[in-house]
Amino acid sequence: MIEFKNVQINYGDFVAVKNLNLNVREGEFFTLLGPSGCGKTTTLRSLVGFVHPSQGEIFLNGENITSLPVEKREVSMVFQSYALFPTLDVYENIAFGLKVKKVPKQEIDREVRDMAAKVDLSEEQLKKKVSELSGGQQQRVAIARALVLKPRILVLDEPLSNLDARLRVQLRRELKNLQKQFGITAIYVTHDQEEALTLSDRIAVFNKGVVEQVGTPKEIYSHSETEFVCNFIGDINHLETPVVKELNEQMGGGYLEHERHYVRMERVHTRQWRGGKEASVLKLTGRVEDAEFYGVYTKYSFLVNGTVIKSIEREDGRAPHNIGDEVDIYIDIHDVMTYRERHSYAVDQ
Numbered sequence: 520m521i522e523f524k525n526v527q528i529n530y531g532d533f534v535a536v537k538n539l540n541l542n543v544r545e546g547e548f549f550t551l552l553g554p555s556g557c558g559k560t561t562t563l564r565s566l567v568g569f570v571h572p573s574q575g576e577i578f579l580n581g582e583n584i585t586s587l588p589v590e591k592r593e594v595s596m597v598f599q600s601y602a603l604f605p606t607l608d609v610y611e612n613i614a615f616g617l618k619v620k621k622v623p624k625q626e627i628d629r630e631v632r633d634m635a636a637k638v639d640l641s642e643e644q645l646k647k648k649v650s651e652l653s654g655g656q657q658q659r660v661a662i663a664r665a666l667v668l669k670p671r672i673l674v675l676d677e678p679l680s681n682l683d684a685r686l687r688v689q690l691r692r693e694l695k696n697l698q699k700q701f702g703i704t705a706i707y708v709t710h711d712q713e714e715a716l717t718l719s720d721r722i723a724v725f726n727k728g729v730v731e732q733v734g735t736p737k738e739i740y741s742h743s744e745t746e747f748v749c750n751f752i753g754d755i756n757h758l759e760t761p762v763v764k765e766l767n768e769q770m771g772g773g774y775l776e777h778e779r780h781y782v783r784m785e786r787v788h789t790r791q792w793r794g795g796k797e798a799s800v801l802k803l804t805g806r807v808e809d810a811e812f813y814g815v816y817t818k819y820s821f822l823v824n825g826t827v828i829k830s831i832e833r834e835d836g837r838a839p840h841n842i843g844d845e846v847d848i849y850i851d852i853h854d855v856m857t858y859r860e861r862h863s864y865a866v867d868q
Contacts, residue, residue, distance in 0.1 A: 520545035520704055521566065521672070526575035528561050535561045537728045539575070543706065544720075548698050550707045552715040553725030554751070559708045562725075563674050566706065567594050579671070592672075595665035599677040601657050603649045609635075609660050610645040616668045634667040638697065655686045662694070666701060673698070674706045679714065691718060712752050716740060724748050746779060746858040754829065755781050758855070761824035766801050770852060779858045784818070786854035787830035789846050801850045803828070807840045821848055 521543040528536040536558040543549045551559035564570040566577060568589035576585045584592055595616075603612050610631055617627045635645055638659040649657055658678060665673055678694075679687045695718050698705045709715055715722050716736040723733045724747075732744040743749035758766070758780040767774050774780060805821030805828060819830045819840055830848060840846055 520547075520580055521706075522578040523562070523566075524576045524578065526562075526565065526572045526577065528558075528565060528570060529573040535728055536565075536572075539730060541723060541730060541733065543704060545704055546702055547720045548695065548705045548707065548718055550709060550715045550719040550722045551725060552709060552712065552722050552751075554710055557725040558728040559725045560676055563596075563676055563706060563708050566592075566672070567596050567674055568592055593668075593670050594672045594674060595668050595670035597658075597661045597665050597673070597675045597678045599680055601661040601678070603657060603660060603664075605648065605650050608646055608648055609640060609652070612649055612660055613645075613663045613667055616664060620668075630667050634663045637700070638663045638666075639693075654682045655690055658682070658690055659693075662697065666697070666703075670703065672704045672706065674708075676708045677710070680709075680711075687714075694718070716752075724751065726751075740783075743856060746781075749781050749856055749858065753783065755783050756787065756828050757781055758828075759824075759826040762803070762826050762828070765803060765824060766852070766855075769801055770799075774855075774857065775859075781856045781858075782850055782854050784829045785831045786850065787828060788849045789819075789830060789832060789840065790849075799852050801852060803848050803850070805846055805848055807842050807844045807846060810840065810842065821846060823848070 521541075523539045523541040526536060526539040527534065539562060541562075551562055553559050561570055565572055568584075568587065572585060576583055578584065579592070604615065607615070613631045613634060614627050617630060622630070632642075632645070635641075640656070640659055640663065644652065644656065649660060652660065661678065675694075679690055682690065691714060707715075707718060716739075719736055721733060721735055722739050724731045724739060726747050732739060732748045734742070734744075739748060740752050743752060749755060760776050763774050763776055763780055766780075803823045805823035807819060808822045808827065809820040811818040814834070816831050816833045817839060819832065821828050821830065828848065
C-alpha cells in the first residue's frame, strides 16, 4: 500500500534519512522504532507531506504522492502533544476537520457523536474544554479527531509518551483495538521497545537514518539481524571471552573470540530447559551476585568466569536463589546470536 523508494532526506549537509526502501501493507500496524534523532519522525513527516524528500519517491496504492499537497493525501496524524485546540470544547475539536472540508452540519453532528462513542467519550465530556480532561481522555480526542476524517492512513508520533506508565499500557491496548476495528493502516513512531513489540504487526528499526531491520516483533527480538538491533531491543547478555572459551571447550569450538556473542536473559535457565537437546546445552556455574524482585519474576545476576550473566525467572513458589549461592545455569547454543561486522547468524550444530 505504502512504498518508500530510494528516499533520502537532507537538512543542509546533514542526511536525516538515507536511501530508504520500505513497504507497508494495507491494514497493517507498522512501527518505526529507534532512538531519538534516528530519522523515524522525519520519515513519518515525509509520508504526511510536511517534509519533502531530497531524492526518491513515495507511493500510496501505486500513486506517486511525493509532491502531493498534505490535504490531498488522506493521511491523518496524531501528534505527541495531541495538538488540540485548548479554547474549543471536545465536540468542536473532533468536528474541526469536517468543518474545514465543509461537511453539512447534520452529518458533522452524526459523525462526531458516533466517533466519540467508539473511543469511549461520553456526551458530558463532549461539552468540556480539552484542558479539563485527563491525558488519556485528551489522547482519545486526538485519535477521534483523526479518525472522523476516515483517512486511508493514520500516523501517530509517540502519542503515549506524555502519559504515566499504567495509562500508557491501558491506552496501548485500546489503540490496537481501534486500529483493528476501523481496519485502517497505522504507522506508529516510538522509541519504546516494549510498545513496539506489543502493538506492531511489523517493525522497522532505525539507526542514524538507516533501517537496520524490518520484521515481525518475534523476528526483531529473537532473530536480530544486526548487533545494533540485538542491543536496542530488550536487555541482553554479552558473552565475554572467558565464557566464549568455556562454550568452545564444551561444544568443540565454533565460536570466534573476536566476534561478539549475545544471549537474551530469558534464554538463560537455572533449571535445564526441557526444549533443548543435551548436546546443544552449555552448562556453566555461577555465583548469585544480585537479585531484583519484580513480582511475577525475579532478575538474577550471576558471576560466571568473571563475567556477569543475567537471567529472568518467573516466580512459581519455589525457593529463590540467595546472594552468594553457587548455581548451575544452562544456555542452549541455538539461542546465542553472533555478529561479525553487520551480519548475524545463529550457530546450528
